[in-house]
Amino acid sequence: MTPQGGNDTESSGATVTTLAGRPEVLSSDGRGATTLSPKGQRTRQRLLTAARAVFERDGFLDARVVDIATEAGVAHGSFYTYFDSKTEIFRSVVADVMSLVWHTRTSTDGDPDLSPYQRIERANRQFVRVYRENGTMLGLMEQAMTFDDEVRQLRLMVRQRSVERVRLNIEQMQKEGTVRGDLDAFCASSALVSMVSNFVYFWLVMGEGDYDDEAAVHTLTQLWASALGMKID
Amino acid sequence: MTPQGGNDTESSGATVTTLAGRPEVLSSDGRGATTLSPKGQRTRQRLLTAARAVFERDGFLDARVVDIATEAGVAHGSFYTYFDSKTEIFRSVVADVMSLVWHTRTSTDGDPDLSPYQRIERANRQFVRVYRENGTMLGLMEQAMTFDDEVRQLRLMVRQRSVERVRLNIEQMQKEGTVRGDLDAFCASSALVSMVSNFVYFWLVMGEGDYDDEAAVHTLTQLWASALGMKID
């Protein structure tokens, strides 16, 4: 674990293997991999795919179990063979999205040739890209966390990992003298993670603004680096 | 209307009189002041108070009209004399909170003795204070906007006003040379508003971190000013 310099934004926390205290929550295979027959596996997967489609189309609240089952081509009652409730399959879908994000993220992680600024920039770029591809589900996560306790736990855990990762990074840079040392690293981390994730949420999910991807990434990175008093290459 | 310089954060937009294109949406008295008798006014107010209590206790989704009516000590059906639906009374409650914010805000607005940095600081301090006092309702607004269209409109309007106000302020400062001129003012405004509002949301509503008010305000203000490349006094 070399000083990575990667100034991770929100989602990245969930993608860091080395921090994964409870990796199982990011996997939807709780009941899947071990217990189920191959056919059952396939049915389960069909339900997950259907659920994502229905959730993205109707939102969490308006999604109905019967629609998910129909979309998956299974009987209404069969749903409960694989999932205990609508909430549970929702968590599974979210976990799968997170898993996807994780793979996306780690596959390009930790390049030592990049400068701290470039690492922040790359992290922001990745975040935007992942949000573009999975924005609806990530937006739904924001939605569901407001009324479902378990989703809230999941969301907060993801957030916490991001914040923690960024905090470590800031502290590292503070030690190196790369950024100003008078800031509360945790507080600053929390604020910067909020800046990026909430900005992208309003942009890509709520439709605020109409930016070019690179332009948005650039501005975010400039603000981030500048806020920390980082010298920009 | 002196140059205000105040770097408003999220909520402040709703409090600005000079920008108030449709100020009436922030008042719950649409049906109240003109049509209703004093007795009716009192009942309406009881319902609003009860609604706020119930919403804060149960959340928007779990709040039931019957509970609001019971809490207010009126018959179930009487609710509909004053409000068309749960959503409508929710909007009224939110509007009242916003109105409160507005009064808080304007009462100390536009002090010409403050430096730009101090104006930002003061705006952040106010925002934190208002969020401390009305956090539950403001958090509920975040919640409700994810599944109710009208609340979403209200929320976006408030957000838009905040962003717009900050944007104008940034542009003003850019013209004056107080802050760096190479940033997209709208994009930066959007990001900074997100930073403050989402940070405070996770802090005061979700319980992330355990800051002293002034410390949090200080860090936020430092990040804000620094991000814009502002010279700090």
Next chain:
Amino acid sequence: MTPQGGNDTESSGATVTTLAGRPEVLSSDGRGATTLSPKGQRTRQRLLTAARAVFERDGFLDARVVDIATEAGVAHGSFYTYFDSKTEIFRSVVADVMSLVWHTRTSTDGDPDLSPYQRIERANRQFVRVYRENGTMLGLMEQAMTFDDEVRQLRLMVRQRSVERVRLNIEQMQKEGTVRGDLDAFCASSALVSMVSNFVYFWLVMGEGDYDDEAAVHTLTQLWASALGMKID
């Protein structure tokens, strides 16, 4: 009562003074003329007028007491100063329509210069004309009789008078040899009254067919006379 020859159709029964066993049911002034002050009289009349408009616009079931009161320009509660219920005002309105029909009818009644055929024709013509002018309310009477007992009584009484009147007429003509004597006069009367009233109901209220008034009257009269075996002039 000379042999009138008038082959009355449905509505005419309600218009015959000499048969009016209980004329009060055809007057809406039960509480009106005696008890009420002039101002009260006027308010009562406004309510009646408003009620007719609302009933014709919305039907009996969808008409709301509050709409009638509003239309009349009085407070919701004041309605009950003048009428006990929605049904009662409906009956009053119907009674007033009947009263109108009565006046229309009697003003041209019993012309001795007309032949039996001409009397039938004239009765049918009158019936069509009255239905044209009051069709909506008369249609509503058909509607209301199916679920309100008192309206049903009123409707049946009106029907009974018509049938009775026609029966007497048929029997008179049978005695004179003007029509075939082998028919059950009551049964034939009932059938012919049904023919005219139900035909006109489907025509003018339900929109079946698109006749010229005179053409319809002619055919009805031809059928009527012919059915009874009457020699046509």
Next chain:
Amino acid sequence: MTPQGGNDTESSGATVTTLAGRPEVLSSDGRGATTLSPKGQRTRQRLLTAARAVFERDGFLDARVVDIATEAGVAHGSFYTYFDSKTEIFRSVVADVMSLVWHTRTSTDGDPDLSPYQRIERANRQFVRVYRENGTMLGLMEQAMTFDDEVRQLRLMVRQRSVERVRLNIEQMQKEGTVRGDLDAFCASSALVSMVSNFVYFWLVMGEGDYDDEAAVHTLTQLWASALGMKID
């Protein structure tokens, strides 16, 4: 399609196979036969039977879905597995009654040995018999048509078929010279259908008169034939 000569009265129109433009509307099995399992079929049938009983007992307006469900011995919510609303099950019940009428009717249709007069007589006799057996439901149809649009459509369609059928018959007889040719066939048809159906309605549903079945049929048929100027055998 031999010249049928049958002078149908109202209900018969719904029973004519050769004219059945949209026969499916008279069957309640739209959702039934194809989609439902045997068990579901049984439950559906229980609901239909229960509905008829409740409708006949309480009328359309006072019938409540919960009563129908209870009467059928199923849970309240189960009702909605099979029917969308009270109106829909009502239409199904009416359709089943019509279907019954149809079978009754067609089973004795088109007897070539009967004279035109005998065909009218037989049609009237059938109509009376069917009304005796299903009078309450047929009366309810009259009731429901006055405030439910879909029932009205159904009722008008049935009426229209009757009128059309009789019209064709009259025109046929006019061509043959069996009846007078100077009458508007459609208008006369409409009037005669009204005569029979409305007479029977007042007789069997409203209790007007106390006829022997054959006597009533005889008088109706005499009036019908005579009205058209038909030579009576």
Next chain:
DNA sequence: AATGAATGAGCGTTCATTCAT
């Protein structure tokens, strides 16, 4: 393992009527 019928608690809403002022 799969089916899909059955369940039933739960909620929002309407509106005729009453009654305190």
Next chain:
DNA sequence: GATGAATGAACGCTCATTCAT
């Protein structure tokens, strides 16, 4: 007499979950 706020019974409908087959 007039007002209009207050009442509360009533009902339709949804849908997550269970369970018999």
